[in-house]
Amino acid sequence: MGWLLCAPAVLVILLVTAYPIGYAVYLSLRRYDLRFPADTAFVGLANYGTVLSSGLWWQALKITMIITVVSVAIEFVLGLALALLMHRTLVGRGLVRTVILIPYGIVTVVAAFGWRFAWTPGTGYLAGLFGDAAPLTSQTWGVAVIILAEVWKTTPFMALLLLAGLALVPEELLRAAQVDGAGAWARLRRVTLPLMKPAILVALLFRTLDGFRIFDDIYVLTAGAHDTRSVSILGYDNLFTALNLGVGSALSVLIFGVVALIAVVFVRGFGTAAPGQETDHR
């Protein structure tokens, strides 16, 4: 009975993810250029060789990692501050909770256009801020603006996850620590954060894997110009401008591998609640 009810969902999920990934593995082992669709053949790991020996892949991987690590770090700090603000504030709690849902609800592409116009000389209010003529035309500033867009859009989500974690910290413990003479900072570091650890790790895992997929913001802000490509942008470019399905599939498999690796590191290395565990103690 249980399986019968789940069957449709499982079927759809497997058909659209597991099967295509298998198909991608198969394609990645073949020569398949869409400009010469008749000329396909088994080429072993040659496509992987092409990807791994190209500077583009390593460049994109580096940029993706920088964007992911920096934005998740900033989001964590801001998200925690925001969560504490919503948890403790004396005034306007409802207003803040409502307003921070706006970045969450906004279409990513729309937000990215907002930032692009803001940072473009002529249409924007931020372009002249640092004296740089056109921030989106240099790698460093481009990446910085991409991180800003990403942080603005996803900090609310992080804050809400952390807020739910904050609610699990017993008030009495904090008061006891205060009686024992712990200041606000010590209470945060020694009591609140350790108790929130499971929530923090899940939030970080969610956002790291999500950050690694970054595509929309870069597509709109720089379109990957000036070496600001993420691995997702590289995969897209490879399919639609280089039209190479074999190499594109090798990229797909490699990205999938990196994401799986990140998940394993989180679950094994940091002891993030592995998927499936959390249903049991409710």
Added chain:
Amino acid sequence: MTSDPAAGNRALLGWVTANTVVVVLSLVPLLWLVSLSFKTPESIGDGRLVPTDPTLANYRGIFTQSLFTRALVNSLGIALISTLLAVGIGGLAAYAIARLRFPGRRALVGLALLIAMFPQISLISPLFNLWRQLGIFDTWIGLIVPYLTFSLPLAIYTLATFFREIPPDLEKAAAMDGATPAQTFVRVIAPLAAPGTVTTAILVFIFCWNDFLFAISLTSTESSRTAPAAIAFFTGASQFAQPIGSIAAAAVVITIPIIVFVLLFQRRIVAGLTSGAVKG
């Protein structure tokens, strides 16, 4: 915890300031787009937040273009159908996960989580090829299928949380009165789960409405291109005359409904968003 009134006032001032900063930072990027959308081509570069000579020309412009109106229809249709399917199929699975003990239940929850974090770009190459072979490239169904897949984990998680909150005694009572499991579900569970279902539907709808990667990869014409993809393809008279006003107007049009939704259902959305994630 001090009773000194001056310190209390300072604290209050601090909270007000912090809250104001958050509100301003959340709103300004959006307000700037709204402002641009009401500007004329001449004043678009003036750097003012309040347009000097507000105009509706940008809005009239995009609604007379089939590029945008057609994309809006596509977006609405595709997102609505995906949402209905995801809530329906996800609801069945969520009910099973919340209520029934069966082997592989945990594995199923794990699978759902894995999919939620799956790198979508990895599917673009294979799906692009498969969809062309199946003849569903650049069709509604070609987008509905991946949207359904990626919103199912969200739907299952959120719905399972809401189902768990319904006391199991109600079902036992219904069973004792002779109701079949199907009747119990339709008559007892479904009505009680209605608020959760609405929340789930909103979250799934936002997800589908927001998608860009699938929308630009698996479509090629107006027949199925959704609004976010269409906006990215807006072009001006020349490379240098970007249709900023039109893009801003279109951006506002596809943003406002979502924001209204989010504000109306604020409490529920927060509950739904955090339901699956923090019970570890």
